[in-house]
Amino acid sequence: MSESHSNPTASPIVSVRDLRVTFTGGKKPVEAVNGVDLSVARGESVALIGESGSGKSVTLRSLLRLHPERRTRIDGRIDIAGHDVLALGSKALADYRGKVASMIFQEPLLALDPVYTVGAQIVESIRRHEAISKEDARKRALELFERVRIPSPERRLDAYPHEMSGGMRQRAMIALALACKPQVLLADEPTTALDATVQIQILLLLRELQRELGLAILFVTHDMGAAVEVADRFAVMYGGRIVEEGPTREVIRNPRHPYTLALMQARADGAMTKGARLASIPGSPPDLANLPVGCAFAERCAYAQPACLQTRPEAVAISPSHQVRCLRTDATVGAMDRNHDTAPDTLSPALAD
Amino acid sequence: MSIGISVEHIGADPHGDRGGPAQPLLTVKKLVKHFDLKKSFLETLNGGGKVVRAVDGVDFKVLKGETLGVVGESGCGKSTTARLLMHLIEPSAGEIVFNGETVGSPALPLREYRRQVQMVFQDSYSSLNPRLTIQDSIAFGPQVHGVPKREALTRARDLLARVGLEPSRFAERYPHELSGGQRQRVNIARALASEPRLVILDEAVSALDKSVEAQVLNLLMDLKDEFGLTYIFISHDLHVVRYISDRVMVMYLGKVAETGPAEALFERPLHPYTRALLSSMPSMDPDHRTEEAPLAGDPPNPIDPPPGCRFHTRCPHAEAVCAQQVPSLESENGREAACLIHEPGSGHSDARAAIYAA
Numbered sequence: 137m138s139e140s141h142s143n144p145t146a147s148p149i150v151s152v153r154d155l156r157v158t159f160t161g162g163k164k165p166v167e168a169v170n171g172v173d174l175s176v177a178r179g180e181s182v183a184l185i186g187e188s189g190s191g192k193s194v195t196l197r198s199l200l201r202l203h204p205e206r207r208t209r210i211d212g213r214i215d216i217a218g219h220d221v222l223a224l225g226s227k228a229l230a231d232y233r234g235k236v237a238s239m240i241f242q243e244p245l246l247a248l249d250p251v252y253t254v255g256a257q258i259v260e261s262i263r264r265h266e267a268i269s270k271e272d273a274r275k276r277a278l279e280l281f282e283r284v285r286i287p288s289p290e291r292r293l294d295a296y297p298h299e300m301s302g303g304m305r306q307r308a309m310i311a312l313a314l315a316c317k318p319q320v321l322l323a324d325e326p327t328t329a330l331d332a333t334v335q336i337q338i339l340l341l342l343r344e345l346q347r348e349l350g351l352a353i354l355f356v357t358h359d360m361g362a363a364v365e366v367a368d369r370f371a372v373m374y375g376g377r378i379v380e381e382g383p384t385r386e387v388i389r390n391p392r393h394p395y396t397l398a399l400m401q402a403r404a405d406g407a408m409t410k411g412a413r414l415a416s417i418p419g420s421p422p423d424l425a426n427l428p429v430g431c432a433f434a435e436r437c438a439y440a441q442p443a444c445l446q447t448r449p450e451a452v453a454i455s456p457s458h459q460v461r462c463l464r465t466d467a468t469v470g471a472m473d474r475n476h477d478t479a480p481d482t483l484s485p486a487l488a489d
Numbered sequence: 490m491s492i493g494i495s496v497e498h499i500g501a502d503p504h505g506d507r508g509g510p511a512q513p514l515l516t517v518k519k520l521v522k523h524f525d526l527k528k529s530f531l532e533t534l535n536g537g538g539k540v541v542r543a544v545d546g547v548d549f550k551v552l553k554g555e556t557l558g559v560v561g562e563s564g565c566g567k568s569t570t571a572r573l574l575m576h577l578i579e580p581s582a583g584e585i586v587f588n589g590e591t592v593g594s595p596a597l598p599l600r601e602y603r604r605q606v607q608m609v610f611q612d613s614y615s616s617l618n619p620r621l622t623i624q625d626s627i628a629f630g631p632q633v634h635g636v637p638k639r640e641a642l643t644r645a646r647d648l649l650a651r652v653g654l655e656p657s658r659f660a661e662r663y664p665h666e667l668s669g670g671q672r673q674r675v676n677i678a679r680a681l682a683s684e685p686r687l688v689i690l691d692e693a694v695s696a697l698d699k700s701v702e703a704q705v706l707n708l709l710m711d712l713k714d715e716f717g718l719t720y721i722f723i724s725h726d727l728h729v730v731r732y733i734s735d736r737v738m739v740m741y742l743g744k745v746a747e748t749g750p751a752e753a754l755f756e757r758p759l760h761p762y763t764r765a766l767l768s769s770m771p772s773m774d775p776d777h778r779t780e781e782a783p784l785a786g787d788p789p790n791p792i793d794p795p796p797g798c799r800f801h802t803r804c805p806h807a808e809a810v811c812a813q814q815v816p817s818l819e820s821e822n823g824r825e826a827a828c829l830i831h832e833p834g835s836g837h838s839d840a841r842a843a844i845y846a847a
Contacts, residue, residue, distance in 0.1 A: 301786075302787060331788065333788075334562075336779055340779065340781070340782055364773055365772070365779060403728065416707055417704075
């Protein structure tokens, strides 16, 4: 385990060092996250990308300490805007949530309280953190609703969550998350449950808020397309670790981890020729209660060598800002372009998963 | 892919086919489904009350051996249409003609129709019986249709092998012992067990991870060729629909907005809604991000759909006439669009005059 060496006054507003999250509630401990290092600069947006069970949401939730304390072991260090998150007491934690960092969720209907109006929930949140009158808090709530472009905001403040449409609810939840002017916005699959024409509206709204309020956004998604629209930087997770990290453009154009590469090629894209087979990744994601000794992706990897089964690869720097945890980065040079020309069936030796 | 097991007894029976290859396998005429909302006492007496117009007069055809992709946003009626096709819910009005016979007529009783049309659902877990092993689940349907148990089980194991699940390892397992991708393979095998000709895939790959989704899509393409199947593929994922479909139908608020060959429709969408939907797709190009959302707001509620063209409230080209006149589905060169701009003489300023109306 590497030692924690973070400095709260350094430039990144979010700094995660060697984060390990283990759920101990079941028969076997589940190592959902094992050794994540991540930093987000002020005003930067980073997408955490991965499939179900890759540890992306667990990482995100750790930043607000949302996991049940008794059944979770969290090691490592998380610093957000000068707060040592893992050391906060319960009062300080409540002050920190919403004020310094806040979160929006995939399903606003479950995240919002059904028995209070949306306006009342925002007012409550503001008054929890600031000593201001109800009237002023409501004025702030109205401004927030205008900020996230909810039509007829005055009327909507008195609406209950079920009275709003899906896109409107997501806007209301963003308004709630922004109520106490946090510096960091954590978003857990914020557009997955939305329709295509609404999804793009919310993505554009997030981008605009990032730019105008100087928010740092950490955005969890499985959808590469949505991530490209919002993120400055990509961090791809697999088996509880970040396997590739770099600027969006570099990761998309020149993915160097075989998993990222395979994900890019498995997309049914507009450019596909009819009848051509999709490049699929054989097998299924690893069992987190039973992680292999070596690289978690090795048994599904087209480039795997015996050494991959023995050692967990350390990060290799492709460029100063682009890092990959793989032993075979030599083999993936230019692989994206190679496979675009030929039939991309090279990655599916077997069907069984 | 070849496996050493005979699968001849699975798939379309060529002798059951009627008409030529040009006759549509499925024709849907004026299909309507209205759901009544809870009524007050007075409304019950007066016969009033609100209805959800989930599917409101839908016409389409599915040709033999093709894949028809159905896209649209939530509330557009695509899943209700699928359920109506299976007669899982009764249509309020309309007719479904399968293989030249009206469904439910003496010539094609519902039971026989349901053998020939099968469905795969989005949630792979809740659509399997948790108390049956997967081979029993797959063999259940054929047994209902009179196949002896032993034969049904053999068929089930053959199908498991065909969808890539080794029968000796998987046949005795229960659904909770499988991963999502494996369970969806079981659901596909179960749909094929009764030798259907048409399979309705309702968001069948939407819940799967991208890497697993590609495996299942490849499998679906292989099975289609092998068993001569016809698919109706319902999805909100436009990339996948474009990849897998021969023809695509776009729905909006219970109506068909546009249909056409997949490539033509994606390259040159006719209906303004299709255009907006397609440009809502994330660009995947960090240098050319989407700068403006093509549409504002959410799709309206199907309880009180707008009059006239249902899209006029969000349409950038809407004119006064659009709020009054319901566009009909005009067809030209194998493409259909329900938009007044494409309806000659409709009164919309961009529409052509009614010259070619013959």
